[in-house]
Amino acid sequence: MxxxxxxKAIALGSVATGLAAHGCKPGEEKxxxxxxxxxxxxxxxxxxxxxxxxxxxxGEDFFNEHQRETMTVLCDLILPPSDEFKGASDADVVSFIxxxxxxxxxxxxxxxxxxxxxxxxxxxxTENGVVFKSATEAQQKAILDEIAYYNPKTPENERPFExxxxxxxxxxxxxxxxxxxxxxxxxxxxxxxxxxxxxxPQDVLDQHGVSYDPEWIAKCVDQSxxxxxAEWDENGNLLT
Numbered sequence: 001m002x003x004x005x006x007x008k009a010i011a012l013g014s015v016a017t018g019l020a021a022h023g024c025k026p027g028e029e030k031x032x033x034x035x036x037x038x039x040x041x042x043x044x045x046x047x048x049x050x051x052x053x054x055x056x057x058x059g060e061d062f063f064n065e066h067q068r069e070t071m072t073v074l075c076d077l078i079l080p081p082s083d084e085f086k087g088a089s090d091a092d093v094v095s096f097i098x099x100x101x102x103x104x105x106x107x108x109x110x111x112x113x114x115x116x117x118x119x120x121x122x123x124x125x126t127e128n129g130v131v132f133k134s135a136t137e138a139q140q141k142a143i144l145d146e147i148a149y150y151n152p153k154t155p156e157n158e159r160p161f162e163x164x165x166x167x168x169x170x171x172x173x174x175x176x177x178x179x180x181x182x183x184x185x186x187x188x189x190x191x192x193x194x195x196x197x198x199x200x201p202q203d204v205l206d207q208h209g210v211s212y213d214p215e216w217i218a219k220c221v222d223q224s225x226x227x228x229x230a231e232w233d234e235n236g237n238l239l240t
Contacts, residue, residue: 109168115165119165
């Protein structure tokens with residue numbers, strides 16, 4: 001299984017909802033408004049859902065400009081674009097993570113997200129003299145290689161903070177990407193599709209000693225009439 005297929009498998013799993021609370025943590029910081037976005041209502045959502053989403057979407061962004069740019073770099077390293085596939089930025093995954101951070105109202109999740117970004121900058125500044133988003137791709141990957149893998153036998157609350165941070169962002173990147181239109185198209189998921197049903201197989205009918213009424217089955221199992229609504233007379237007889 002190649003790397004992208006492995007990541008798809010992660011996307012089909014659950015999104016991590018909590019991180020171990022030790023290591024680098026951010027101080028009080030007020031997010032800068034990068035670009036206030038409005039929510040476009042969708043017909044398939046209820047009026048209540050559209051109202052709530054509109055209020056959340058119109059609020060102040062969770063990430064400030066620097067944090068958003070850093071997260072964009074990180075997500076694209078997790079799921080990079082290629083000649084064949086789209087990448088995290090193509091699906092605006094960072095806006096999904098921003099939305100989730102505000103929507104869940106989980107102080108721990110919000111703190112860990114910003115704390116993790118601070119850890120990346122501190123680590124990169126210490127080793128390379130620049131913040132994470134300004135480092136070379138080789139330098140960025142060298143840092144991520146140290147936190148991208150963990151022993152599954154180690155309880156989550158015993159893993160380093162930065163390892164859990166990366167695991168959460170990786171899971172959210174996969175969930176954010178593969179629940180968008182381009183991500184679903186890549187998976188090849190088509191949703192519920194009509195199929196052809198020709199009735200109970202003949203060998204099963206023979207086994208039970210029953211058979212269809214030819215007139216009935218001509219009306220009920222005629223695929224050319226699948227979009228025609230059935231009608232009955234007052235005595236319950238099928239008309240069409």
